[in-house]
């Protein structure tokens with residue numbers, strides 16, 4: 001299968017590399033620093049069990065979205081604020097029957113993407129920990145499973161992914177799964193960003209577990225008012241983040257440390273907006289959102 005990856009970052013390079021290793025024709029569309037390194041040296045995938053260089057004969061890279069033409073599948077892997085611009089850039093190069101799978105945090109990316117491209121779009125929930133360790137070098141810290149929304153090709157896609165060592169479940173409740181992931185992000189990301197602490201040390205500090213419970217309760221109230229069916233084991237899932245990833249810093253913590261704009265408007269900011277629309281108060285999420293916006297505005301010189 002020809003597979004294009006829109007957004008050659010941590011997630012896009014990881015899944016692109018796994019599919020290329022399984023023999024698919026993969027093209028990564030990304031920024032010049034990664035594209036140049038991949039064209040020169042191939043893509044290095046450093047995982048827990050292996051450290052491999054995927055050769056340019058197995059996987060190509062381009063800064064030009066037109067390189068996606070002829071792809072049967074697009075993995076859409078940009079950060080949430082870039083969804084519309086990246087969608088508008090790639091859309092004109094896709095065939096009418098190309099399936100676009102969003103591999104992003106946040107709950108409304110697929111819906112927003114459907115607003116800018118005509119192709120079939122399906123959402124995926126991504127359970128992976130990965131980062132770009134340098135140009136053309138993806139470092140995989142663990143996991144990698146996907147939960148995907150039903151689509152015309154979801155069953156075939158799940159088999160293709162499984163054959164590439166990407167465990168994949170097709171779920172009729174991807175919305176609930178996306179919200180559950182959103183709630184984890186709302187609970188941990190800002191606390192880790194402001195303190196610049198990993199989850200294990202974070203929850204050891206007085207008051208943090210109680211604050212996390214408050215944030216989760218607020219998010220859950222918004223989700224319920226929005227008609228979302230959340231998985232029953234959410235409380236356990238929240239606790240398990242700190243237990244299973246004690247050394248991990250949230251993606252928001254990493255963005256803040258690098259002075260990069262974060263996805264905060266699509267995390268706690270999204271819950272605040274939905275809460276306003278549905279008449280549910282969200283003071284804890286509002287404060288967390290505001291604090292990160294202040295840090296970002298100060299870093300960018302906007303204030």
Ligand SMILES: NC(=O)C1=CN([C@@H]2O[C@H](COP(=O)(O)OP(=O)(O)OC[C@H]3O[C@@H](n4cnc5c(N)ncnc54)[C@H](OP(=O)(O)O)[C@@H]3O)[C@@H](O)[C@H]2O)C=CC1
Pocket residue numbers: 006007008009010011012029030031077078079080082085086089103104105106126127128129130131132251263
């Ligand atoms: N990393 C992880 O472990 C996980 C990430 N996620 C989610 O997956 C999504 C992707 O995250 P991640 O891979 O970490 O992010 P990255 O920032 O590593 O990757 C996105 C890449 O896409 C590039 N990009 C953005 N717009 C375009 C464009 N129009 N054309 C070409 N390239 C573009 C970005 O460049 P630039 O930075 O220059 O804009 C960046 O290199 C996010 O929603 C994230 O929350 C979910 C689970 C785990």
Ligand SMILES: CC(C)(CO)C(=O)C(=O)O
Pocket residue numbers: 105184185188189241248249250251252
């Ligand atoms: C699940 C969690 C909180 C793990 O770090 C994450 O998705 C993030 O950092 O954005």
